[in-house]
Amino acid sequence: MFELGSLAIFILIAAVVLIAQGVKIVPQQHAWVVERLGKYHATLSPGLTIIVPFIDRVAYKHILKEIPLDVPSQICITRDNTQLQVDGVLYFQVTDPMKASYGSSNFVLAITQLAQTTLRSIIGRLELDKTFEEREYINHSIVNALDEAASNWGVKVLRYEIKDLTPPKEILHAMQQQITAEREKRALIAASEGRKQEQINIATGEREAAIQRSEGDRQAQINQAQGEAAAILAVAEANAEAIRKIAASVQLAGGTEAVNLKVAEQYVDAFAKLAKTGNTLIVPGNLGDMGSMIASALQIVKGSGNASVLGGRTPNT
Known part of the structure:
Protein backbone atom coordinates (compact mmCIF):
# COMPACT_ATOMS: atom_id res chain seq x y z
CA MET A 1 0.00 0.00 0.00
CA LEU A 64 6.88 43.78 -29.20
CA LYS A 65 6.02 47.20 -27.76
CA GLU A 66 7.87 50.40 -28.67
CA ILE A 67 10.88 50.62 -26.40
CA PRO A 68 12.73 53.85 -25.47
CA LEU A 69 16.50 53.47 -25.20
CA ASP A 70 18.59 56.12 -23.51
CA VAL A 71 21.78 56.72 -25.53
CA PRO A 72 24.63 57.66 -23.19
CA SER A 73 26.04 61.18 -23.40
CA GLN A 74 29.23 61.58 -25.44
CA ILE A 75 31.63 64.28 -26.62
CA CYS A 76 31.43 65.12 -30.34
CA ILE A 77 33.71 67.44 -32.30
CA THR A 78 32.10 69.75 -34.81
CA ARG A 79 33.50 70.79 -38.18
CA ASP A 80 34.96 73.98 -36.69
CA ASN A 81 36.79 71.92 -34.01
CA THR A 82 34.45 72.70 -31.12
CA GLN A 83 33.67 70.08 -28.52
CA LEU A 84 29.97 69.43 -27.99
CA GLN A 85 28.40 67.12 -25.44
CA VAL A 86 25.37 65.36 -26.91
CA ASP A 87 22.92 62.90 -25.47
CA GLY A 88 19.68 61.54 -26.89
CA VAL A 89 16.98 58.92 -26.72
CA LEU A 90 16.21 56.20 -29.28
CA TYR A 91 12.86 54.51 -29.90
CA PHE A 92 12.81 51.05 -31.48
CA GLN A 93 10.52 48.03 -31.82
CA VAL A 94 11.17 44.31 -32.36
CA THR A 95 9.52 43.27 -35.63
CA ASP A 96 11.10 39.84 -36.20
CA PRO A 97 11.65 37.83 -32.99
CA MET A 98 13.74 35.16 -34.73
CA LYS A 99 16.23 37.68 -36.16
CA ALA A 100 16.28 39.54 -32.86
CA SER A 101 17.26 36.27 -31.19
CA TYR A 102 19.88 35.03 -33.63
CA GLY A 103 20.89 38.08 -35.67
CA SER A 104 22.92 39.66 -32.87
CA SER A 105 24.14 38.55 -29.50
CA ASN A 106 22.86 41.81 -27.99
CA PHE A 107 20.89 43.94 -30.39
CA VAL A 108 20.26 46.65 -27.74
CA LEU A 109 23.98 47.21 -27.24
CA ALA A 110 24.51 47.10 -31.01
CA ILE A 111 21.89 49.78 -31.59
CA THR A 112 23.33 51.97 -28.84
CA GLN A 113 26.88 51.78 -30.19
CA LEU A 114 25.74 52.40 -33.75
CA ALA A 115 23.69 55.42 -32.64
CA GLN A 116 26.75 56.93 -30.92
CA THR A 117 29.10 56.41 -33.86
CA THR A 118 26.55 57.73 -36.36
CA LEU A 119 25.93 60.79 -34.19
CA ARG A 120 29.66 61.58 -34.01
CA SER A 121 29.94 61.25 -37.79
CA ILE A 122 27.02 63.60 -38.47
CA ILE A 123 28.10 66.20 -35.90
CA GLY A 124 31.59 66.17 -37.40
CA ARG A 125 30.18 67.37 -40.75
CA LEU A 126 28.38 70.36 -39.20
CA GLU A 127 29.58 73.63 -37.74
CA LEU A 128 28.62 74.55 -34.18
CA ASP A 129 25.87 76.99 -35.11
CA LYS A 130 24.37 74.50 -37.56
CA THR A 131 24.11 71.78 -34.93
CA PHE A 132 21.54 73.88 -33.04
CA GLU A 133 19.62 74.66 -36.24
CA GLU A 134 19.74 71.20 -37.85
CA ARG A 135 18.36 69.01 -35.07
CA GLU A 136 15.70 67.60 -37.37
CA TYR A 137 18.34 66.73 -39.97
CA ILE A 138 20.52 65.01 -37.33
CA ASN A 139 17.60 62.96 -35.98
CA HIS A 140 16.49 61.92 -39.46
CA SER A 141 20.00 60.93 -40.53
CA ILE A 142 20.55 58.77 -37.44
CA VAL A 143 17.22 57.00 -37.91
CA ASN A 144 18.01 56.21 -41.56
CA ALA A 145 21.47 54.84 -40.72
CA LEU A 146 20.23 52.74 -37.80
CA ASP A 147 17.16 51.42 -39.54
CA GLU A 148 19.20 50.06 -42.43
CA ALA A 149 21.55 48.15 -40.12
CA ALA A 150 18.94 47.09 -37.57
CA SER A 151 16.78 45.38 -40.20
CA ASN A 152 19.21 42.40 -40.00
CA TRP A 153 18.60 42.23 -36.27
CA GLY A 154 14.81 42.09 -36.55
CA VAL A 155 14.48 45.58 -35.09
CA LYS A 156 12.75 48.68 -36.50
CA VAL A 157 14.22 52.03 -35.41
CA LEU A 158 11.29 54.42 -35.19
CA ARG A 159 12.90 57.76 -34.25
CA TYR A 160 15.81 59.42 -32.52
CA GLU A 161 15.59 62.62 -30.48
CA ILE A 162 18.47 64.75 -29.22
CA LYS A 163 17.81 65.59 -25.59
CA ASP A 164 20.57 68.10 -25.02
CA LEU A 165 23.43 69.84 -26.80
CA THR A 166 25.92 71.32 -24.35
CA PRO A 167 28.91 73.33 -25.63
CA PRO A 168 31.86 74.27 -23.39
CA LYS A 169 31.40 77.09 -20.89
CA GLU A 170 33.55 79.49 -22.92
CA ILE A 171 31.54 78.86 -26.07
CA LEU A 172 28.29 79.13 -24.13
CA HIS A 173 29.36 82.49 -22.67
CA ALA A 174 30.32 83.76 -26.13
CA MET A 175 26.99 82.61 -27.50
CA GLN A 176 25.16 84.44 -24.73
CA GLN A 177 27.10 87.62 -25.53
CA GLN A 178 26.24 87.19 -29.21
CA ILE A 179 22.56 86.75 -28.38
CA THR A 180 22.65 89.84 -26.13
CA ALA A 181 24.30 91.89 -28.86
CA GLU A 182 21.78 90.67 -31.41
CA ARG A 183 18.89 91.61 -29.16
CA GLU A 184 20.37 95.05 -28.50
CA LYS A 185 20.80 95.55 -32.24
CA ARG A 186 17.19 94.57 -32.87
CA ALA A 187 16.09 96.94 -30.08
CA LEU A 188 18.02 99.82 -31.67
CA ILE A 189 16.58 99.00 -35.08
CA ALA A 190 13.09 98.87 -33.64
CA ALA A 191 13.60 102.22 -31.89
CA SER A 192 14.91 103.84 -35.08
CA GLU A 193 12.00 102.41 -37.03
CA GLY A 194 9.66 103.86 -34.43
CA ARG A 195 11.25 107.30 -34.70
CA LYS A 196 11.12 107.09 -38.47
CA GLN A 197 7.45 106.16 -38.40
CA GLU A 198 6.81 108.97 -35.93
CA GLN A 199 8.40 111.53 -38.26
CA ILE A 200 6.42 110.13 -41.17
CA ASN A 201 3.20 110.37 -39.18
CA ILE A 202 3.97 113.96 -38.10
CA ALA A 203 4.79 114.99 -41.69
CA THR A 204 1.67 113.30 -42.97
CA GLY A 205 -0.43 115.01 -40.32
CA GLU A 206 1.04 118.43 -41.09
CA ARG A 207 0.48 117.92 -44.81
CA GLU A 208 -3.12 116.90 -44.28
CA ALA A 209 -3.65 119.82 -41.88
CA ALA A 210 -2.22 122.25 -44.46
CA ILE A 211 -4.49 120.78 -47.11
CA GLN A 212 -7.48 121.14 -44.82
CA ARG A 213 -6.53 124.76 -43.97
CA SER A 214 -6.12 125.64 -47.63
CA GLU A 215 -9.45 124.00 -48.41
CA GLY A 216 -11.01 126.01 -45.58
CA ASP A 217 -9.47 129.28 -46.80
CA ARG A 218 -10.62 128.58 -50.33
CA GLN A 219 -14.14 127.82 -49.19
CA ALA A 220 -14.15 130.96 -47.03
CA GLN A 221 -13.05 133.09 -49.99
CA ILE A 222 -15.70 131.47 -52.15
CA ASN A 223 -18.34 132.15 -49.50
CA GLN A 224 -17.16 135.75 -49.06
CA ALA A 225 -17.16 136.33 -52.81
CA GLN A 226 -20.62 134.82 -53.11
CA GLY A 227 -21.81 137.04 -50.21
CA GLU A 228 -20.33 140.17 -51.79
CA ALA A 229 -21.84 139.27 -55.13
CA ALA A 230 -25.22 138.71 -53.49
CA ALA A 231 -24.91 142.06 -51.67
CA ILE A 232 -23.99 143.89 -54.86
CA LEU A 233 -26.86 142.21 -56.65
CA ALA A 234 -29.25 143.19 -53.84
CA VAL A 235 -28.04 146.83 -53.92
CA ALA A 236 -28.31 146.89 -57.68
CA GLU A 237 -31.81 145.48 -57.53
CA ALA A 238 -32.75 148.04 -54.83
CA ASN A 239 -31.31 150.89 -56.91
CA ALA A 240 -33.10 149.60 -59.96
CA GLU A 241 -36.37 149.40 -58.03
CA ALA A 242 -35.80 152.92 -56.65
CA ILE A 243 -35.09 154.24 -60.14
CA ARG A 244 -38.21 152.55 -61.44
CA LYS A 245 -40.29 154.12 -58.68
CA ILE A 246 -38.72 157.53 -59.26
CA ALA A 247 -39.38 157.24 -62.98
CA ALA A 248 -42.95 156.24 -62.24
CA SER A 249 -43.35 159.21 -59.86
CA VAL A 250 -41.93 161.64 -62.42
CA GLN A 251 -44.65 160.62 -64.84
CA LEU A 252 -47.29 161.77 -62.33
CA ALA A 253 -48.57 165.37 -62.07
CA GLY A 254 -45.98 167.55 -60.32
CA GLY A 255 -43.35 164.84 -60.49
CA THR A 256 -40.84 166.90 -62.46
CA GLU A 257 -41.13 169.86 -60.08
CA ALA A 258 -40.60 167.51 -57.07
CA VAL A 259 -37.46 166.14 -58.66
CA ASN A 260 -36.10 169.65 -59.30
CA LEU A 261 -36.85 170.60 -55.69
CA LYS A 262 -35.04 167.54 -54.36
CA VAL A 263 -32.01 168.17 -56.53
CA ALA A 264 -31.85 171.79 -55.39
CA GLU A 265 -32.03 170.79 -51.73
CA GLN A 266 -29.21 168.29 -52.17
CA TYR A 267 -27.17 170.86 -54.07
CA VAL A 268 -27.48 173.42 -51.29
CA ASP A 269 -26.84 170.80 -48.59
CA ALA A 270 -23.67 169.60 -50.34
CA PHE A 271 -22.23 173.13 -50.44
CA ALA A 272 -23.12 173.59 -46.76
CA LYS A 273 -21.25 170.45 -45.78
CA LEU A 274 -18.19 171.46 -47.80
CA ALA A 275 -18.11 174.81 -46.08
CA LYS A 276 -18.10 173.19 -42.61
CA THR A 277 -15.07 170.97 -43.29
CA GLY A 278 -12.52 173.82 -43.52
CA ASN A 279 -11.84 177.52 -43.28
CA THR A 280 -12.01 177.95 -47.01
CA LEU A 281 -15.09 179.67 -48.33
CA ILE A 282 -16.55 177.75 -51.20
CA VAL A 283 -18.44 179.80 -53.78
CA PRO A 284 -20.15 178.21 -56.73
CA GLY A 285 -18.47 178.85 -60.01
CA ASN A 286 -21.71 180.11 -61.50
CA LEU A 287 -23.82 181.86 -58.92
CA GLY A 288 -26.50 182.32 -61.51
CA ASP A 289 -27.04 178.58 -61.66
CA MET A 290 -27.43 178.38 -57.92
CA GLY A 291 -29.79 181.29 -57.89
CA SER A 292 -31.85 179.88 -60.71
CA MET A 293 -31.99 176.54 -58.91
CA ILE A 294 -33.16 178.20 -55.67
CA ALA A 295 -35.66 180.21 -57.60
CA SER A 296 -36.97 177.09 -59.21
CA ALA A 297 -37.24 175.43 -55.84
CA LEU A 298 -39.10 178.42 -54.40
CA GLN A 299 -41.38 178.45 -57.39
CA ILE A 300 -42.16 174.82 -56.83
CA VAL A 301 -42.83 175.42 -53.16
CA LYS A 302 -45.09 178.37 -53.99
CA GLY A 303 -46.88 176.31 -56.58
CA SER A 304 -47.38 173.55 -54.11
CA GLY A 305 -48.65 176.01 -51.47
CA ASN A 306 -51.08 177.70 -53.83
CA ALA A 307 -52.38 174.35 -54.87
CA SER A 308 -52.87 173.47 -51.25
CA VAL A 309 -54.66 176.77 -50.56
CA LEU A 310 -56.85 176.42 -53.58
CA GLY A 311 -57.60 172.91 -52.67
CA GLY A 312 -58.63 173.91 -49.12
CA ARG A 313 -60.62 177.17 -49.97
CA THR A 314 -64.33 177.16 -50.71
CA PRO A 315 -65.09 178.84 -54.10
CA ASN A 316 -67.29 181.99 -54.22
CA THR A 317 -70.72 181.64 -55.59
Missing part, protein backbone atom coordinates in the same frame (compact mmCIF):
# COMPACT_ATOMS: atom_id res chain seq x y z
CA PHE A 2 2.81 2.36 0.85
CA GLU A 3 4.52 1.65 -2.45
CA LEU A 4 1.27 2.27 -4.37
CA GLY A 5 0.78 5.58 -2.57
CA SER A 6 4.31 6.70 -3.28
CA LEU A 7 3.94 5.75 -6.93
CA ALA A 8 0.73 7.75 -7.21
CA ILE A 9 2.36 10.78 -5.66
CA PHE A 10 5.30 10.44 -8.02
CA ILE A 11 3.01 10.14 -11.02
CA LEU A 12 1.07 13.22 -9.87
CA ILE A 13 4.23 15.25 -9.43
CA ALA A 14 5.48 14.13 -12.83
CA ALA A 15 2.18 15.11 -14.43
CA VAL A 16 2.34 18.54 -12.82
CA VAL A 17 5.91 19.01 -14.04
CA LEU A 18 4.99 17.90 -17.55
CA ILE A 19 2.02 20.25 -17.65
CA ALA A 20 4.15 23.12 -16.34
CA GLN A 21 6.80 22.40 -18.96
CA GLY A 22 4.40 21.79 -21.82
CA VAL A 23 1.74 24.47 -21.34
CA LYS A 24 2.83 28.06 -21.99
CA ILE A 25 0.77 31.24 -21.78
CA VAL A 26 2.26 34.11 -23.81
CA PRO A 27 1.17 37.65 -22.75
CA GLN A 28 -0.16 40.21 -25.20
CA GLN A 29 2.50 42.13 -27.20
CA HIS A 30 5.07 39.46 -26.44
CA ALA A 31 6.75 36.82 -28.60
CA TRP A 32 8.59 33.74 -27.36
CA VAL A 33 11.15 31.87 -29.44
CA VAL A 34 11.05 28.06 -28.97
CA GLU A 35 14.03 25.81 -29.67
CA ARG A 36 13.68 22.08 -30.20
CA LEU A 37 16.78 20.16 -29.27
CA GLY A 38 18.85 23.34 -29.53
CA LYS A 39 17.47 24.44 -32.92
CA TYR A 40 14.95 27.13 -33.72
CA HIS A 41 11.51 25.59 -33.90
CA ALA A 42 8.76 28.23 -33.67
CA THR A 43 7.73 31.62 -32.40
CA LEU A 44 4.87 31.55 -29.93
CA SER A 45 2.19 34.20 -30.36
CA PRO A 46 0.10 35.60 -27.45
CA GLY A 47 -2.26 33.07 -25.87
CA LEU A 48 -2.19 29.46 -24.65
CA THR A 49 0.33 27.17 -26.39
CA ILE A 50 1.47 23.59 -25.75
CA ILE A 51 5.07 22.49 -26.37
CA VAL A 52 6.84 19.19 -25.92
CA PRO A 53 8.36 19.06 -22.45
CA PHE A 54 12.11 18.48 -22.14
CA ILE A 55 12.43 18.61 -25.93
CA ASP A 56 11.21 22.11 -26.61
CA ARG A 57 12.28 25.06 -24.54
CA VAL A 58 11.61 28.78 -24.59
CA ALA A 59 15.00 30.25 -25.49
CA TYR A 60 14.15 33.95 -25.93
CA LYS A 61 11.35 36.24 -24.83
CA HIS A 62 10.80 39.50 -26.68
CA ILE A 63 8.55 42.51 -26.05
